Amino acid sequence: MATGHLTIDLSAVVQNWRALDAMTGCETAAVVKANGYGLGAGPVSVALAQAGARRFFVATAEEGATVRKALGAGPMIGVFSGHMEGDTDRIRTHDLIPMLNSVDQMLRHVESLPGHRFGFQLDTGMNRLGLEAEDWAALREIAEGLQPALIMSHLACADEPDHPMNLQQLQQFRDMTAGIDAPRSLSATGGILLGHAFHFDLTRPGVGLYGGLPFEDSLQTVRLDLPVIQTRTVAPGETVGYGNTWTAGAPSRIATVSAGYADGLLRAIGDRVALFADGVPCPIRGRISMDLITVDITGLAADPDYLTMLGDGNTVDMLADAAGTIGYEVLTSLGRRYSRNYIP
Numbered sequence: 001m002a003t004g005h006l007t008i009d010l011s012a013v014v015q016n017w018r019a020l021d022a023m024t025g026c027e028t029a030a031v032v033k034a035n036g037y038g039l040g041a042g043p044v045s046v047a048l049a050q051a052g053a054r055r056f057f058v059a060t061a062e063e064g065a066t067v068r069k070a071l072g073a074g075p076m077i078g079v080f081s082g083h084m085e086g087d088t089d090r091i092r093t094h095d096l097i098p099m100l101n102s103v104d105q106m107l108r109h110v111e112s113l114p115g116h117r118f119g120f121q122l123d124t125g126m127n128r129l130g131l132e133a134e135d136w137a138a139l140r141e142i143a144e145g146l147q148p149a150l151i152m153s154h155l156a157c158a159d160e161p162d163h164p165m166n167l168q169q170l171q172q173f174r175d176m177t178a179g180i181d182a183p184r185s186l187s188a189t190g191g192i193l194l195g196h197a198f199h200f201d202l203t204r205p206g207v208g209l210y211g212g213l214p215f216e217d218s219l220q221t222v223r224l225d226l227p228v229i230q231t232r233t234v235a236p237g238e239t240v241g242y243g244n245t246w247t248a249g250a251p252s253r254i255a256t257v258s259a260g261y262a263d264g265l266l267r268a269i270g271d272r273v274a275l276f277a278d279g280v281p282c283p284i285r286g287r288i289s290m291d292l293i294t295v296d297i298t299g300l301a302a303d304p305d306y307l308t309m310l311g312d313g314n315t316v317d318m319l320a321d322a323a324g325t326i327g328y329e330v331l332t333s334l335g336r337r338y339s340r341n342y343i344p
């Protein structure tokens with residue numbers, strides 16, 4: 001079989017959730033949007049619910065339906081995009097809680113699903129989603145009467161602890177929600193690390209559950225082993241891969257593994273990472289192709305059957321650094337061609 005093997009450690013996800021929960025005195029939700037950051041929203045949600053998570057968040061109502069099917073009735077599933085046209089049936093059928101972002105969304109919600117629970121997302125300066133301060137001021141009294149399930153906002157710079165934006169948004173959130181009788185939530189992973197003042201009643205970590213920065217102590221949750229399709233020896237002066245970008249300076253053993261940028265191993269990673277064989281680093285040579293990567297295994301005593309791309313020496317953020325991106329993108333790009341094995 002030429003497919004790569006992705007091993008997803010659900011117990012590591014649960015341990016990360018517990019570690020983030022232990023940093024606060026409040027409730028900890030789980031953000032499982034984008035198919036659980038690529039790991040699988042169903043298995044991740046079920047594992048976290050068993051560990052005690054009671055609130056989950058997704059980006060869209062469609063994702064919410066998937067998570068509801070996995071979880072069954074009970075846990076709250078919040079939808080960051082709110083109540084869009086066409087969402088009504090899904091929100092009702094799957095008991096989703098839209099985080100309303102605008103006056104239009106609020107009207108749509110109370111007209112189409114009167115009495116159905118909802119939350120509000122407020123804009124505290126990021127200017128991405130949420131009600132602006134003026135709209136909120138006009139709406140607030142009516143809104144409060146409707147007993148929202150949650151009032152939330154989102155930090156733009158939480159991964160930079162010293163950024164002045166953090167305190168600015170904290171103050172704005174406090175001002176906009178002062179005296180309100182509803183649970184409040186401001187922080188995702190980065191905000192949890194900013195300390196108690198940012199925690200309010202509920203935190204909403206995503207990336208930290210899955211092994212990504214800015215949660216430095218998070219456990220890695222994915223391992224990716226790629227089968228070796230072919231090996232060969234190249235002589236000094238021979239080149240490897242598209243564009244002849246690597247030339248052997250000495251006799252070298254090259255292994256071709258099955259996975260490439262079509263599997264989310266971003267071409268921009270270039271040759272800046274090594275794969276691993278039982279802990280021995282084997283550098284990438286030449287360009288990453290769509291389905292193939294060529295790797296220098298000269299240092300190994302024998303040709304391996306597999307080389308490890310994630311796990312052993314490599315973290316999600318190491319691949320991200322090499323590609324000039326963030327761990328979030330590496331995780332959410334994890335390929336659909338891999339076989340997936342979940343460790344409970």
Ligand SMILES: *Cc1c(COP(=O)(O)O)cnc(C)c1O
Nearest residue numbers: 031154188189204205206207208
């Ligand atoms: C994605 C997202 C989160 C989770 O963020 P992480 O940085 O992955 O912890 C929380 N809240 C909102 C509104 C989001 O969009």
